[in-house]
Amino acid sequence: MAQRLMARxxxxxxxxxxxxxxxxxxxxxxxxLPIASKTGQGLNFMNALFTATSAACVTGLVVVDTLTQFSLFGQIVILSLIQIGGLGFMTVATFIIIFTGRRIGLRERLVIQEALNVNSLEGVIRLVRNIVLITMGIELVCAAILAFRFSYDMPTVRAIYYGVFHAISSFCNAGFDLFGDFRSLTGYVNDPIVNIVIMVLIILGGLGFTVMVDLWRVPKGERLSVHSKLVLLTTAGLLVFGAIGYLLLEMNNPKTLGTLGWGDKLLASLFASTTARTAGYATIDYGSLSDSSLLWTILLMFIGGSPGSTAGGIKTVTTIVILLYVWSVITGKDSTVVFHKRIDPKTIYKSFIITVISAILLIAVTFALTISEHHIAFIRLLFEATSAFGTVGLSTNLTPELSPFGKLLITVMMYIGRVGPLTLTLALTARGQDKALIKYPEEKLFVG
Structure with a gap:
């Protein structure tokens, strides 16, 4: 009886x-554990919890420097959390079950469906297998390229390790680095190889696994789904407009883009646009950005990556569905249509619900931070909260300065951002699948 209740x-x-x-x-x-730190003294649990949350939720916000604080054991723990968190623990568990030849039941398939944000159970196990194989292939190729580039700056063994670490961290959109002193990739601001490889990894990881599988099948003669088309077009648009925004806003700022040549300005702007929506790597100092650039970054972080990806935020498809619906209302159309397909009203409602819950959550956490961190400028607190919610990992060098309560708020925000506000809401509420037997009369309200 108890087992049945637990299963229900x-x-x-x-x-x-x-x-x-x-x-x-x-x-x-x-x-x-003491073995995880280079000093041999265990990290206090609050900082350990913050770091573990940031790694498992593929965020990249850090309260201690990864290189100088953690031993090889600690770094491997972080890397494992990034890989499992990026793929999703159910994806990893399912692949292990497939590898060992065990049978996967209906309950496990339902959880995988929820985790990957797909509409059907059909082919979900095959999708998991393809996700893992594609992920490992992309990470391996890009790790080799990065290792080759890093071998010019460090010993070969270390270069290989750095290549693997940063390839996994980039593809999973985590933003953890091993360059020390909270520098991220600022030392490679004008390096085209490192910038392009990291951007490719971030973009592929942020597209969503179903889109990558779709792209994988295109050479075989299969067409892209409407979902994949929307993701690709929205992602491209955000990357281009994001880069233009950074270039215009920061081109004369001597602390960011002002001292760079035009080619490096364009590269740094495109990198900033790529990483702002999900990854957290930085080739410029975000603590030196103007308020307008910080707000621009906040907007990009709030949108985030695409559904079923390693990214956070409200997601690209959610954003475009809302915009398409608003346009259909303005133009007086009865339904919302894209690529000659009508969007299901339930999808539109879900998009609005996700956005509203996310906005309320972000306002509430930022408000709490203004109380606990009252000595810090509002725009920086909003930036930090949005970065945590979007599992981005960018910071204005604020994270280590947070109070214990501030760290706890950001920890919770990272967790909600990775699990998803709607998934968490459904998990906390009772199962309300029974339809109401009574319907009340409608009432007309005045709005606007």
Whole structure:
């Protein structure tokens, strides 16, 4: 009886939320061990929890420097959390089950469906296998290129390790680095190889696994789905307009783009546009950005990557669906159409719900931060909260300065951003699948 009640209570949304929380606390325990630190003294649990959450939720915000604080053991723990968090623990678990030849039941398939944000159970196991194989292939190729480039700056073994670490961190949109002193990739601001490889990894990881599988099938004669077309067009548009925004706003700022040549300005602007929507790597100092550029970054971070990807935010498709619906209302159309296909009203409602919940959450956390961190400028607090929610990892060098309560708020924000505000809401609410037997009369309200 108790087993049946537990099985009924553990919905796919609840399994995902509990699973991610378990992964985070396991990571925090390992990172707090003395063996995880170079000093031999265990990291305090709050900082360990923050770091584990940032790694498992593929964010990249750090309160301690990854290179100088963590030993090889600690760095491998962080890298493992990034890989599992990026792919999704259910994806990793399913691949292990497939590899060992065990059978995957209906409940597991439902959880995988929820985790990957797909509409059908059909082919979900094949999708998992393809996701893991494509991920490993992309990371391996890009790790080799990065290792070759880094070998000019460091010993070969270290270059290989750095290549693997940063390839995984980039593809999973995590933003953790091993260059020390919170520098991120500022030392490679004008290096085309490092910039282009990291951008390719970030973009591919942020497209979504279903889109990558779709692209994989195009040479075989299959057409792209409407979802994939929307993702690709929206991503390209955001990358271009994002880069133009940074170039116009920062081109004369001597602390960011002002001292660079035009070619390097364009490269740094495109990199900033790429990383702002999900990854957290930086080739310029975000603490030196103008307020207008910080606000521009906040908008990009709030949108984030694409559904079913390693990225956070409200997602590209959510944003474009809302814009398409608003346009259809303005133009007096009865339905919202894209690529000669009508968008399901439930998808539109879901998009609005995700955006509203996310906005309310962001306002609430930022408000709480203005109380606990009252000595810090509002725009920087909003930037930090949005970066956490979007699992981006960019910071104006604020994260290490946060109070314990501020760190806790950002930790919770990163967790919600990775699990998804709607998934978490469904996990916390009772199962309301029974339709109401009573329908009340409609009432006309005045709005606007």
């Amino acid at each position: 209570w553990m919905t796919p949304a609840r399994i995902l939320t509990v699973g991610f929380a378990s992964l985070i606390f396991l990571g925090a325990f390992l990172l707090s």
